[in-house]
Amino acid sequence: MKAWKTVLVAALAAACGSLAVAPAFAQEAGTQFIGITGYRVGPYGANGTAFFSGFIDYLTLANERDGGINGVKLSWEECETEYNNTKGVECYERLKTMSPTGPTAIHPMSTGITYSLIDKAPADKIPLITFGYGRTDAVDGRVFPWLFPLVSNYWDAATGIVKFIAEKEGGAEKLKGKKIVLLYHDSAYGKEPHPVLEAESAKLGFELKLIPVPHPGSEQQSQWLQIRQYKPDWVILWGWGIMNATALTTAQKVGFPREKMVGNWWAGSEVDTEAAEGAANGYYAASLNLAGKDYPVVQDVVKYVTGKGKSKTPDKLVGTVLWNRGLAAAMMTVEAVRTAQQKYGKKPLTGEQVRWGIENLNVDAKRLQQLGFGSMIPPIKVSCTDHSGSGLVRFQQWDGKQWIAVSDWMSGDRAMIRKMVEESAAKYAKEKNITPACLAG
């Protein structure tokens, strides 16, 4: 035992010593370094694995097929956050030091980590791209210059879902007197859609019932019995992780038709439906991106990356919703850098320069075709006042094997959202003493 103790003391001393010189290994010079705060373990590990595999596969594709961005090679480092805020901050700080140009742009992929970084990113001049999560009012780039909730946000999803339901019912006027339940994860994330749904309910005259599910949501008997009692026409599912699969299986248990359930995009991936097995058939979900392998870009990834053994992505993930979302997220980072290169030159760019690139990002339908994304994601045009750039959602249905698109790209009540975004952003600006203004290039 005594010997062990000596070993212990020695090991601790050694560890302290080595830590002092630790995380400063430089990246290959002359590359555009992209820091990735990812998660592949923990309760949401399955979701993170799919997303970040896609993200990295696209970066690999950009290097392998195109030789980087206009000749500037990409390099990256993934740091595991376990979906934990403290670790997320540590990762962010570590990634920041790894390259002279910083980590380009961070995709936290976690609302919690996004919040933890909101104050830090502007100080460090590093843009945060939150692809379908995070602070909704960050759409107002005058108050949140460094935050980009690209494509669509939660309020777009909520109003989009209401519109989708209205279409299924045969028109917005038919919603009057209908009963809709929002089954939500009892957290900041689950509370996001409340204000817009309440506004919609007042406007369109449907009855709205909010039913929270306590974390983690692996037990929903009482919620679903309530739903069975209430007999709603539709259930909107606002879950994350195991809560989604449990909601679907419990819906099956109480005999609620899955064709009357609509999820948001964090409740609409293969991770959720496959865990629910047969219980998910017929279930709808709003999405930011479509699933499928038929897009040229996915074929290219298979050809240049996964097929050549340059990736560690399991074949099963290729073409899934979250993996495709990872591709799209990486594409936006790459395109933002490309945009910024037009202004700042073909060299590794800093976060500040990339921020300008994101704010002036314009990926229209033609460009999407060129990039091989086709209709996987909607066209995006970002500006200072609109940091989301699209606001469109599209609905998919799970047919038992895969997600099938069942609608066109559609938008919810954008005027109402815009108004609420500005109000909320103004309130934040007041609390934090920010004078709203667009940042110059």
Added chain:
Amino acid sequence: MFYREAGQFKSSYAADQQLFPILQDRIGVLAFLAFAFVGVPLVASNYWYTAILIPLLVFSLAALGLNILTGYAGQLSLGSAAFMAVGAVAAYNFQLRVPGMPVLVSFLLGGFMAALVGMAFGLPSLRIKGFYLAVATLAAQFFIPWLLVKVDWFSNYSASGVITAQRIEILGYAFDTPMKKYLLVLLLVVVLALLAKNMVRSRIGRAWMAVRDMDVAAEVIGIRMLHTKLTAFAVSSFYCGVAGALYAFAYLGTVQPEDFNLDLSFRILFMVIIGGVGSILGSFLGAAFITLLPIFLDVLLTDMARGFNLNLTPGTTSMAQLVVFGVLIIFFLIVEPHGLARLWQITKEKLRLWPFPY
């Protein structure tokens, strides 16, 4: 040779009762503090401040709070994170709602609110102890964040229940850079730690230890059980509350109540156990160990994978890290069940005789 108290004579009660009675300790502590206040700012980078030092200090303070309760008063609690949440939200609300409230005062008031809540949840300790009490404190752990999310008033009606801490400004001086925040946190933590060190050897601290060692005997010699246990809960929660306020204001800036989850409570408990139950120094060592070990493992394993050119599936390193972390904890408990503080003590004993151990 160097660490020997021979020849240091105490000629007054005051000298005998000082916090660090041995000269070398005094010099050591002063040197360390000087290093922390002056040396660190000279060398540390922003990475060190934001990712390591500030969380380290904040968690040390929380671990200190739990150590007072668990280590000194013998009451096991799994609700520390919830008390941190109370402190954070209370400090935010005092800042928001009371015009002209000094930041430091609102930190302390946050601590006091946490102390009140802690006392309420400490009441069951009069009837139960051990694991029953631990599980009972879980009630606080689950109830408080729920309440903070549910009642919109606490987050000033923000849509998502998230609070955004105000800027720290004391007498017109803004603590806005990581270095300044670090110094502020360090100052607070040092003051509170010295206070704790003093408190545990005072009358109240000795009452705690009496209750811990044998409650029936303590009661027989006239220690008031209710009073003693509740003060332990109050003081412990106060420390946790201040730690929570610092977590929100100096560390993250924007927090959601869910951040203060059971995992965090467990981490704080780990710090206490690994650092040393019933030791002020142990709280710091434990916090350092638990905060630094995952980072160290992460860097090490990633480097190793790179060095040996292993083609690992991404995520493998982080799972391996979890395995190693678990094994290390067990290893630690087996080799040194009294924690790091005990190791330090052994080292000191050795130093005292070194280099002539016989």
Added chain:
Amino acid sequence: MQFFFEVLIGGLLAGVMYSLVALGFVLIYKASGVFNFAQGAMVFFAALTFVGLQQKFALPFWAAFTCTLAVMIVLGILTERIVLRQLVNQPQISLFMATIGLAFFLEGFAQLIWGTAVRPLDIGVTNEPIQWVMERFDILVVKMDVVAALVAGVLVGVLAVFFNRTRIGRALRAVADDHQAALAVGIPLKQIWAIVWSVAGFVALVAGLMWGARGGVQFALTFTALKALPVLILGGFESIAGAIVGGLIIGASEKLAEVYLGPHVGGGIEGWFAYVMALLFLLVRPEGLFGEKHIDRV
């Protein structure tokens, strides 16, 4: 009224699921005084190993079950060898922390081997309401839940026979009563601990199968432990009957509270209601429902 019974029955059946996890805690606490926080991780580990084996080698149900059971027994023996034996005579809290370490290890290890993907688990029972109950009483009772309840009943029966009628069982009870005395009459303490951990592994496997069949096998299974804790306080740490009755009470009251009380306070109270109820209960009866009175808790 029909709705009340529906919620009540649903709650009771959910409570059985909690009991399944709580049983594992009780077994180990009874025999070794260790509060085994790794039980949740063991549930996850067992379920993941089962599904992994089933998928990888296309094993039939019973083969996979046997293999997993073997793995769990090896795990139990190793735990005793490597962890518990070294920590004899340490304070309970150290043992508790060691089991948290074990939990980390198992979580990492399981995912290292089988990956993080969510895997569906099919045990051949559909997740649908029983038709005739539905028609007769308009009350929703799900087949899966009933099966789980039956399995739990059988499990408790087997454990009861094991504890009361077999030689090992008697030895286990003797150890639970008094370690020293048990040692003195020649009961091999170390073996007994290995056995009890193996049995807990078996219980974890059964619980893992039942929970996994409900929502897929994934990391969140480790959270099942949190649902079991209030059951434990209510039922008492040492009582198998307590785990079952506690589970039923917690399950039923939690669901009834969520349905009838929840809407008035904003809902989502299930997360803490069980704990607060257990806490209030403890104030009245500190030893739990079936706890042993002589144990000093104040």
